[in-house]
Amino acid sequence: MIKSLVLATSMALTSQFPAAELDSWVAGGWASAALLKVEDAAGVRGHAAGQAHEDGYFRIGSATKTFVATVVLQLVDERKVGLDDPIDRYVAGVPMGDRMTVRQVLNHTSGLYDYAHEQGYSTNRWRGDARFRSYRPQELLDVAAGRPSYFDPGEGWHYSNTNYVVAGLLVERVTGNRYGDEIADRILKPLRLKRTSVPGNRAGLPEPHARGYSEVDGRLVDATLMNPSLDWAAGEMISTADDLNTFFGALLSGRLTSAASLAAMREAVPTGTIFRYGLGLQSFDLPCGRQVWGHGGELIGYLTYAVRDDTGRTATLSYNPLPAEVPGEAVIGLFASLYC
Numbered sequence: 001m002i003k004s005l006v007l008a009t010s011m012a013l014t015s016q017f018p019a020a021e022l023d024s025w026v027a028g029g030w031a032s033a034a035l036l037k038v039e040d041a042a043g044v045r046g047h048a049a050g051q052a053h054e055d056g057y058f059r060i061g062s063a064t065k066t067f068v069a070t071v072v073l074q075l076v077d078e079r080k081v082g083l084d085d086p087i088d089r090y091v092a093g094v095p096m097g098d099r100m101t102v103r104q105v106l107n108h109t110s111g112l113y114d115y116a117h118e119q120g121y122s123t124n125r126w127r128g129d130a131r132f133r134s135y136r137p138q139e140l141l142d143v144a145a146g147r148p149s150y151f152d153p154g155e156g157w158h159y160s161n162t163n164y165v166v167a168g169l170l171v172e173r174v175t176g177n178r179y180g181d182e183i184a185d186r187i188l189k190p191l192r193l194k195r196t197s198v199p200g201n202r203a204g205l206p207e208p209h210a211r212g213y214s215e216v217d218g219r220l221v222d223a224t225l226m227n228p229s230l231d232w233a234a235g236e237m238i239s240t241a242d243d244l245n246t247f248f249g250a251l252l253s254g255r256l257t258s259a260a261s262l263a264a265m266r267e268a269v270p271t272g273t274i275f276r277y278g279l280g281l282q283s284f285d286l287p288c289g290r291q292v293w294g295h296g297g298e299l300i301g302y303l304t305y306a307v308r309d310d311t312g313r314t315a316t317l318s319y320n321p322l323p324a325e326v327p328g329e330a331v332i333g334l335f336a337s338l339y340c
Helices: 019-028 059-076 104-108 128-132 137-145 161-177 180-191 240-252 259-265 328-339
Strands: 031-040 043-050 212-218 219-224 275-277 284-287 293-300 302-308 314-321
Touching: 019 043, 019 328, 031 137, 031 240, 043 240, 059 104, 059 161, 059 240, 059 259, 059 302, 104 161, 104 328, 137 161, 137 259, 161 180, 180 240, 240 293, 240 302, 240 314, 302 328, 314 328
Parallel strands: none
Antiparallel strands: 031 043, 031 314, 212 219, 275 284, 284 293, 293 302, 302 314
16 A cells, blocks of 8 residues: 655656666665556557566566455446445345345445455465465355444445455356456457456466565565465456556446446545545545556556546556665656656
């Protein structure tokens, strides 16, 4: 997560692309690799630093949630799902499911406990050989159901990966298909996102890709290989910068849902953080007052931010953090340089 907001020196994309910033992240030991791709009316610009490849694959983490939310809103458009229906109309076994709406699941106001907070259940932490274990989504929901909810539905906001396990189950119960197949049929194939995948139990990434690392007992370990089923519909997907720019460009220009559904996705609630949260979308206010929409994502060894502003400029940043970490102000400064 970005830790702080600071005012950054602005520079127009048309006059200078922030390649030097990415190079400095690697040179300074903050990241082993960094990749940025920007697309707008002027064309596509990109830069890769360190071990990164401009066309490389990476784990997108919670940016997966935007794909899942898009499918749910498409089902709303088809009148197969109601945003204000109780979630237990579609998924059984959700705590307080008779009082919790689909909308509250998608915008994290459900109060559901985040199973990823349980020891050994977070893909953001080193899990040794357990990182190759397979999980079923019902297991993840059961972990959450065994803990008290944070609050009653609609009475607060708390980011919870459990919400998107529930959303994935909703897609499967309504369509009768695996949620990943619905994403492929409804989004990946129509947009020709041939380099985006829902890996399931597969531990590797396609080539080329930068490797991800984690610090364990004071030394770096290679964390690239892992079974991402622990994240399932909350964060398992793999993609590229070009594909993410295409996806967010299509979604936020109204090509994937009705205008009413896109407006619902952009009804963002305060979170007490640097972003507001809609239905699978984060809204970030930059230091200059400009606003961008998109989603961030993190799995061990990989950090991703994919955003778009209302002028149509899309930008995807992926980097592989080292223990020193990229300072939050550096991330904000990079996006400010693109949009301010």
